[in-house]
Amino acid sequence: MPDTHDILLLQGGARTQFAMIPLNLLTPGAVGDYALTGVWARAAYDEAVLVGKAHIAADTREADGSYRRVPRSSELVLDPAAAYLHICSNNTVYGTQWAEYPDTGDVPLIADMTSDIMSRAVDVSRFGMIYAAAQKNLGPSGVVAVIIRKDLIERSRQDIPTIWRYSIHAKNASLYYTPTTFAVAMMRHVLEHAVAIGGISAIETTNREKARRLYAALDARPEYYRLPAAVDSRSLMNVTFFLPTTDDDKRFLAESERRGMVGLKGHRTAGGIRASIYNWVSLADVDALVELITEFGR
Numbered sequence: 001m002p003d004t005h006d007i008l009l010l011q012g013g014a015r016t017q018f019a020m021i022p023l024n025l026l027t028p029g030a031v032g033d034y035a036l037t038g039v040w041a042r043a044a045y046d047e048a049v050l051v052g053k054a055h056i057a058a059d060t061r062e063a064d065g066s067y068r069r070v071p072r073s074s075e076l077v078l079d080p081a082a083a084y085l086h087i088c089s090n091n092t093v094y095g096t097q098w099a100e101y102p103d104t105g106d107v108p109l110i111a112d113m114t115s116d117i118m119s120r121a122v123d124v125s126r127f128g129m130i131y132a133a134a135q136k137n138l139g140p141s142g143v144v145a146v147i148i149r150k151d152l153i154e155r156s157r158q159d160i161p162t163i164w165r166y167s168i169h170a171k172n173a174s175l176y177y178t179p180t181t182f183a184v185a186m187m188r189h190v191l192e193h194a195v196a197i198g199g200i201s202a203i204e205t206t207n208r209e210k211a212r213r214l215y216a217a218l219d220a221r222p223e224y225y226r227l228p229a230a231v232d233s234r235s236l237m238n239v240t241f242f243l244p245t246t247d248d249d250k251r252f253l254a255e256s257e258r259r260g261m262v263g264l265k266g267h268r269t270a271g272g273i274r275a276s277i278y279n280w281v282s283l284a285d286v287d288a289l290v291e292l293i294t295e296f297g298r
C-alpha cells in the first residue's frame with residue numbers, strides 16, 4: 001500500500017460503507033457513478049440515491065433478475081466529473097468477479113472487496129478506496145477495513161454527523177470510538193497467519209488452483225452441470241452451478257452434508273449450488289467437493 005493511502009478500521013458492515021461513501025464524497029452537486037453487477041452493488045447505489053446524486057454507469061441485470069457477468073470497460077458510461085466510480089469486486093451471490101479492474105482515468109475507483117480482499121494481489125495505487133467487511137476473508141464480523149486515498153479524506157464532507165466522517169477516524173487513528181477489539185485482534189491473527197503461509201502471492205496461487213479444479217470438474221460434465229456465470233466473469237471465490245432439476249440440487253446438497261460439507265446451498269435469491277471457497281478453504285476441502293461433483297455427475 002503506497003503512502004498516498006490510509007487504513008481505517010471502522011465498525012459495522014459493508015453496508016455501513018454503502019452509506020458512508022456517498023455521505024462523505026457526494027459534496028453538493030457531485031455525482032457518484034455505480035456499476036450494478038449484483039445485489040450488493042445495487043444496495044450501495046440505493047444508499048447513494050438517498051444521500052445525493054448517483055448515476056448508473058452499467059447494469060448487467062438480465063431479464064430474469066439475475067446477473068451473469070461484470071461489464072466490459074467499453075460498456076461503462078462514466079461521468080468524467082464523477083466523484084467516484086463504485087464497483088463490487090466480487091459478486092458473492094452470483095459467482096462473478098472483475099478479472100481486471102476498469103481504467104477510470106482521474107475518477108477515483110472505489111471497490112467493495114468484502115468477498116475477495118486478500119485473495120489476490122491488487123495494485124492499491126489504482127484505487128481511491130477499497131473496503132471490506134472482515135467476515136469473508138479477514139476475520140470475524142464487526143470490523144471493516146477501509147483503505148482510502150488521503151486526498152479523498154481531505155476532500156470529504158465536514159458537515160455530516162461526526163461519527164460518519166472519514167476525516168475524524170483518520171485523525172484519531174480509528175480510535176475515535178472504542179474499536180471492536182475482539183474482531184480486530186482476530187483479524188491480526190488472520191493476517192499473521194497469512195504472512196506465515198507465504199503472503200498474498202501464496203494465497204493467490206492456491207485460490208487460482210482451487211477455482212481451476214472446481215470449474216474443470218464442472219466443465220467436464222456440461223450435460224449435467226450448468227454454470228450461470230459468463231466464463232470471463234467467473235469468480236475465484238464463489239463457484240455457482242445448477243444441476244438439471246431443483247430435486248437434483250436437493251439430492252446433491254443432502255449428499256454433500258452427509259460427507260461433512262456445509263453451506264453449499266445457493267443464495268436464496270439465486271438458487272442452485274454455491275461453493276464459497278474463500279481464502280481459508282483448503283485445496284483438500286476443494287478436492288473433496290471435486291470428488292462429489294465427479295461422482296454425482298457420473
Ligand SMILES: *Cc1c(COP(=O)(O)O)cnc(C)c1O
Binds near residue numbers: 013015092115133
Ligand atoms: C457479504 C457482503 C456484503 C455485506 O456485508 P455486511 O457486512 O453484512 O453489510 C457486502 N458486499 C459484499 C461484496 C459482500 O460479499
